[in-house]
Amino acid sequence: MAGQRETEEQPGRDSLGAGTVKRVTLRDVAKAAGVSHQTVSRAINGKGEIDPETRRRVLDVARRLRYQPSRFARGLVRPEVVTVGLIVPDVVNPFFPEFMAGVFAAADQRGWQVLVASTENTPPRELALLRSLGRQVDALVSYLSHSDAQLEPYVASVPLVIVDRGMDSSTYALVEVDTAAGIRAGMRHLIDQGHRRIGMIDCAPICDPFVRRRVFAEVAEEHALPIDDHWRIVGEQTLDGGAAAFEALHAAHPDLTAVFAFNDLVAIGALRAARRLGIRVPDDCALVGYDGLSVTDLLDPPLTTLYLDKRRLGEMAVHQVDRLLAGELPPPAVLTPRLNVRGTT
Amino acid sequence: MAGQRETEEQPGRDSLGAGTVKRVTLRDVAKAAGVSHQTVSRAINGKGEIDPETRRRVLDVARRLRYQPSRFARGLVRPEVVTVGLIVPDVVNPFFPEFMAGVFAAADQRGWQVLVASTENTPPRELALLRSLGRQVDALVSYLSHSDAQLEPYVASVPLVIVDRGMDSSTYALVEVDTAAGIRAGMRHLIDQGHRRIGMIDCAPICDPFVRRRVFAEVAEEHALPIDDHWRIVGEQTLDGGAAAFEALHAAHPDLTAVFAFNDLVAIGALRAARRLGIRVPDDCALVGYDGLSVTDLLDPPLTTLYLDKRRLGEMAVHQVDRLLAGELPPPAVLTPRLNVRGTT
DNA sequence: TTGTAGGCGTTATCAT
């Protein structure tokens, strides 16, 4: 009955490429080689109990038929390989490769694999990726700008670790950066150096829910600095954005003696603008960045910046996945940047 | 009968974490909710044909049981998502993020996903990753330093695209960089500028099978340059390696007027060393890099370099996957670097 | 050494 019924639908060597290409299966190979599918399995997986001759023949047929085992069928039966999905805003922004390296290292250490996708700084893509990656992995690590409520419909039921979003969550695991501490450290440093007229290059609120500007204002008030909100300029989060912002800041307040930049990219732009304007850094104007990108080593002078251990951040995220996978909802993990004083202050 | 039977084996909140945690399946949820597994499936997948009330109840149970659909079982049944494995030597080396961005973009455009792993510049890891990733993906794109013969036992039967290996292959698809053309363009430029005593900072043979040194020597001979193999120094492929190599080169040949560096990273190191030695670039000594990393924009002076469109390289690799998946073995795709003259020559 | 039976967790199809 289940025997050798007529092969009604023979896929043959149909390499039409299109969608209808019936997959070559273990049984197809078996049929073609005149053995049972079990024997083929043994041959493919290099198990011992098989005649070397049969084996060679089977492997030959398999190759000819372009047989490729289905990872799904395999995964269903064999001990699972954990796969983590990683969503970052932009692979090319030098911040993220370092972060990714941390994730890879920690994942590798556990024998896990990592599926990566980039949102290209496009918030709607965040959600789409969340959904599509979510169905393919055992857990997600993601930079995200949406709130829990916005996220909820898109996060099927995958354990999720959100990185540096700056919002609490009662549902997802978090890895946070203590930005406030970082800003304070940077401001304190500038103030210790005697600076009082300090400008800030900020970023559109989407990058950061107001922490930087809030703390900046707080510190300014605590120290009675002679500056107001006009000393804070919002710029694009790019080199050119930083340059433009610096120019604007300088035009508005020619007497400023220091600038605190949203991040290193912006700071580098500012440094260039300063050079163009004939402003010497740090003599005429000090400059503090944020992130501690390794490219800032290359600058002349090297940038004073709040160094964040991005690699560690990635490792922490994977650690949170650990806990999630163990069934807990761990408390937020927090990483604090460290002031790295170099040539620009 | 199928109703509310005693739940004989209640996994409950067993968060022992260890390996034995039996997976919660659709049927477990079904049993707990007193419905058929089919109904659960409908609820989970938001299909229409289900009573909103049942649905809510089922989803509730699912959540409580921490149900998570198996991506394998799903993949087995649903139209497959193509997954490409991507193996790079080092995520943090600024060359590769750009390359990866190209791969991601091209993959995304096709609705494919990308599984990434890094060899950390460790050749043995190449092979291990090749094997482990190979069983999890539909095709591989990889930077590889081994020969076809060495690779063969590790490449199960996955379509493989090798990037910039500099060796022909009769088995795998290739994306190559026309390094020879690049070197020639760089040398010609230096020679046009009147340089004759040109040093080269080369890299250990593993990075590059002799193309650079060969072409360097060829051009030197063609133009009867007064230099021999001692004008070529092998250095570590790092900033410090570049600096050390420059120093060695300068010590050996104080009269050199130009240096051709293996890549931009090395060139940047050389630039620093030059500055330390009080050698002005380009006045006392010209410098040409290779790769066209975007960080070289930030330097002062910006680096003259052979710009390679790394993003494009990634896209080309994915295109080769296309062909492979269609059953062809495409001819090598070749990308040629473009001389980008800036401040150091 | 080789083949047969059963099950992995899901979705689709067809009854009910």
Add this chain to the structure above:
DNA sequence: ATGATAACGCCTACAA
């Protein structure tokens, strides 16, 4: 609206 049944492609028994 819900449930039974049959795939999907593979592997691990166990039987021959």
